[in-house]
Amino acid sequence: MGKKKTDxxxxxxxMKDLKPEEITVDKSKVEELNGVFNENDYIDIPPDxxxxxxxxxxxxxxxxxxxxxxxxxxxxxxxxxxxxxxPGATPTDYALVGGILAFLTLALIPYTSILLLKFGYKVTxxxxxxxxxxxxxxxxxxxxxxxxxxxxxxxxGISYGIIFGAxxxxxxxxxxxxxxxxxxxxxxGIGLGGVxxxxxxxxxxxxxxxxxxxxxxxxxxxxxxxxxxxxxxxIRIPQNSQFKx
Numbered sequence: 001m002g003k004k005k006t007d008x009x010x011x012x013x014x015m016k017d018l019k020p021e022e023i024t025v026d027k028s029k030v031e032e033l034n035g036v037f038n039e040n041d042y043i044d045i046p047p048d049x050x051x052x053x054x055x056x057x058x059x060x061x062x063x064x065x066x067x068x069x070x071x072x073x074x075x076x077x078x079x080x081x082x083x084x085x086x087p088g089a090t091p092t093d094y095a096l097v098g099g100i101l102a103f104l105t106l107a108l109i110p111y112t113s114i115l116l117l118k119f120g121y122k123v124t125x126x127x128x129x130x131x132x133x134x135x136x137x138x139x140x141x142x143x144x145x146x147x148x149x150x151x152x153x154x155x156x157g158i159s160y161g162i163i164f165g166a167x168x169x170x171x172x173x174x175x176x177x178x179x180x181x182x183x184x185x186x187x188x189g190i191g192l193g194g195v196x197x198x199x200x201x202x203x204x205x206x207x208x209x210x211x212x213x214x215x216x217x218x219x220x221x222x223x224x225x226x227x228x229x230x231x232x233x234x235i236r237i238p239q240n241s242q243f244k245x
Contacts, residue, residue, distance in 0.1 A: 045176055051234060052174025056182045058229040059167045060189035065225040066132065066163055067105075068193010069218055070156070072201040073098050079211055086145045093145055097153040104157030105164065112165025121166055121235050128162030129226045131155055136219025140212040152215075163226065173236040 046052070080086070080094045115124040135155030142148045167186075175182045197218060204214035 046172075046174050046179075046236065048175050048178045050174070052171070052182070052236070055170050055174055055233050056185055058233045059170050059186040061229045062163065062167060062226050063186055063189035064193035064196075065189075065222040065229075066160055066193075067190045069197045069222055070101065070160070071190065071194025072198040072218075073101075075198055075201045075205065076152075076211055076214075079205055083210075085211065086143075086148055089145050089148075097149060100149065100153035101157040101160070104154065105160040108158060108161025109165040109168065112162050112168075115162070116166060116169060121169070121233065122230060125163060125166040125226075125230045125233075128159045128166060129223060129230065130159075131162065132159035132226070133219050133223040135159055136215050136222070140215035140219070167233075170233055170235060 077094055077098070080089075081091055086093075112124060115127065119127075132155075135151050135158075138151035138155060139148065142151050171182045171186060172179060201214050201218060204217055205211055208214065
């Protein structure tokens with residue numbers, strides 16, 4: 001056991017503001033769970049429940065209102081192709097927007113940690129939510145293919161990367177044994193959002209005759225849902241963390 005404590009004390013990133021006597025390790029848990037989880041989890045073991053379940057629900061709902069919305073892109077794509085919304089654009093031009101969005105989402109998730117360490121969770125998530133709103137509203141006014149790429153591709157892709165990156169730290173702070181379960185539940189929101197928003201987008205396009213109000217309405221819906229749930233989320237900060245909520 002002594003060796004484990006020494007390894008932890010030598011971890012400058014986690015321990016730079018803590019004195020060794022301030023660190024409490026649940027030795028029984030270390031022995032019980034040794035090799036299953038990262039040793040840093042043993043310093044202040046997550047509760048595997050409590051307020052964490054509400055945070056899990058919030059992350060699920062935010063996934064529902066972000067990537068779940070994007071699962072309805074096929075409806076927009078079909079409308080763009082059938083109505084030649086941007087004259088001269090090829091099917092590949094329209095489909096490329098989805099690729100740009102997915103690329104930026106996944107590419108930016110790791111770099112969100114910089115914003116999290118500097119500004120904390122709520123400020124970082126708020127930045128992503130505002131960019132997402134700007135992307136949807138901007139896309140509703142787009143009249144050229146370049147504007148279409150920038151709004152529905154680049155801006156929304158950036159926003160998803162920031163929001164997903166910010167939410168990636170929520171569940172690990174509350175769950176250890178049930179971490180996989182909590183993550184699985186949170187991803188359910190993506191599939192549910194795909195079903196619900198596909199129907200909503202299709203209905204809005206049929207009722208209004210074009211994509212403009214569909215983009216505006218789902219942008220506003222996503223903004224409201226993400227804003228409310230973001231304020232309900234709390235990051236459980238362990239003893240060994242330099243992070244601020």
